[in-house]
Amino acid sequence: MKAKMNNFSDLGLTEAILRALDAEGYSKPTPIQAKAIPVVLDNRDMVGIAQTGTGKTAAFVLPILHQIINGLYRPSRGCCGALILAPTRELAMQIHESVQTYSRFVSVTTALLIGGVKPHKQIKSIARGVDIMIATPGRLEDLESSDALSLEETKIVVLDEADQMLDMGFIPAIRRIMSKLPRQRQTMLLSATMPKQIRHLAKDFLKNPAEVSVAPASKPIDRIEQIVLPVAKADKRQKLVEILNKQDVERAIVFTRTKHGANKLARHLEQAGLAADAIHGNKSQGQRQRALEGFKAGDIPVLVATDIAARGIDVDGVSHVVNFELPNVPEVYVHRIGRTARAGTEGVAISFCDAEERDLLRAIEKLIGRRFDSVPDSERTTQSMPQNGPKKHAANSRGKHRGKPGGEGGRSASGSASHNTRSRRRPARSAGNDNNRSGSASKSSNQNGRRWA
Numbered sequence: 001m002k003a004k005m006n007n008f009s010d011l012g013l014t015e016a017i018l019r020a021l022d023a024e025g026y027s028k029p030t031p032i033q034a035k036a037i038p039v040v041l042d043n044r045d046m047v048g049i050a051q052t053g054t055g056k057t058a059a060f061v062l063p064i065l066h067q068i069i070n071g072l073y074r075p076s077r078g079c080c081g082a083l084i085l086a087p088t089r090e091l092a093m094q095i096h097e098s099v100q101t102y103s104r105f106v107s108v109t110t111a112l113l114i115g116g117v118k119p120h121k122q123i124k125s126i127a128r129g130v131d132i133m134i135a136t137p138g139r140l141e142d143l144e145s146s147d148a149l150s151l152e153e154t155k156i157v158v159l160d161e162a163d164q165m166l167d168m169g170f171i172p173a174i175r176r177i178m179s180k181l182p183r184q185r186q187t188m189l190l191s192a193t194m195p196k197q198i199r200h201l202a203k204d205f206l207k208n209p210a211e212v213s214v215a216p217a218s219k220p221i222d223r224i225e226q227i228v229l230p231v232a233k234a235d236k237r238q239k240l241v242e243i244l245n246k247q248d249v250e251r252a253i254v255f256t257r258t259k260h261g262a263n264k265l266a267r268h269l270e271q272a273g274l275a276a277d278a279i280h281g282n283k284s285q286g287q288r289q290r291a292l293e294g295f296k297a298g299d300i301p302v303l304v305a306t307d308i309a310a311r312g313i314d315v316d317g318v319s320h321v322v323n324f325e326l327p328n329v330p331e332v333y334v335h336r337i338g339r340t341a342r343a344g345t346e347g348v349a350i351s352f353c354d355a356e357e358r359d360l361l362r363a364i365e366k367l368i369g370r371r372f373d374s375v376p377d378s379e380r381t382t383q384s385m386p387q388n389g390p391k392k393h394a395a396n397s398r399g400k401h402r403g404k405p406g407g408e409g410g411r412s413a414s415g416s417a418s419h420n421t422r423s424r425r426r427p428a429r430s431a432g433n434d435n436n437r438s439g440s441a442s443k444s445s446n447q448n449g450r451r452w453a
């Protein structure tokens, strides 16, 4: 019988890592962590099927750190011990931040290699060799081909969000990168879904991998209240302003299909008096970073995003996701709404559906195995909001609720009594001015749409 892994110490992680986890308020491993960490510590290759919000980053970062701390790797100049590849800059930055957080009590060197910024500093950061390198494929290949870095000594490789790499056309680049790595290595591949091409990738580059998975990606997190509003295309902007003004919005990500659409919509929201910004691939890295920081800090409560740019946005207090347009690929719906209800909190996902989008809606229903009630918009009541729409929440800035992600929900791991899973408004640290919602508030939000999870 397998031993139960209820605590991080049961997993055999080094004391300095346990201390960092404790400081973060993580009381116990999430399901993906409990399954993946022993496998990685055992030096096995691994395929991890998990969506964002399940704690998947720590599931591979913690055992990598453990191995590095325990002296397995001493990279030479321009080399790295572990390489983590991510499809987007935002996700790479997020992983880098996590590595730094979990290694705060040990000396581990890290480098972040992403596009959109000049490479000079990045080249310097790897010149003496680095323990963990987090990179997007394009910048990694650029630096590798200019001889600024070598992959010869890399012992551990992680391909994070492989399905997104596929969507973004990175698979040829990944194959080229993989072929430059030493044969003797440990490889991990993480993906929310497992399309054929990703299975092939795993078969070609992983050796006898252990497969660990949690909640299939076709199943949106249960804590997300999902609402579909039939709205005519021409009425969508107006409806969005109404929702952002009237709903109990803490932070909202609004998804559009195109970059141009994201810009236009953000401008419209600004004109309607809402602080909003757009984030997409045509923006410079600096603009993207500023928008993200403003959003994290609560200065810009509404972020209009395209799918690719939104990958890797890990902000705990996102109370609402709005699908201004439904995605063409149904799995993307699951990824989008997974931006809310992170780390043990609840969230609301509102999807607009115009007449032309009905087939897309049907495809989503098929994927997640549920049907939406089609309630005409006019029959829905709208929850009133204490303040007039989303505004600055300085007191709440960067408040991170450290509840258990992807699991049963419940109280925050840090034990804050003020926060429960019904509260969408305030992460744990803003207990002082928490506009706490009770069960009845949750009921009233249901009038506004159907709980369909």
Ligand code: AMP
Binding pocket: 025, 026, 027, 028, 029, 030, 033, 051, 052, 053, 054, 055, 056, 057, 058, 314, 316, 342, 343, 402, 403, 404, 405, 413
């Ligand atoms: P991820 O799925 O890696 O994007 O992680 C989602 C969120 O869960 C992040 O904000 C992490 O900081 C947080 N997290 C990861 N592991 C734990 C844990 N064991 N307990 C509490 N929070 C966690």
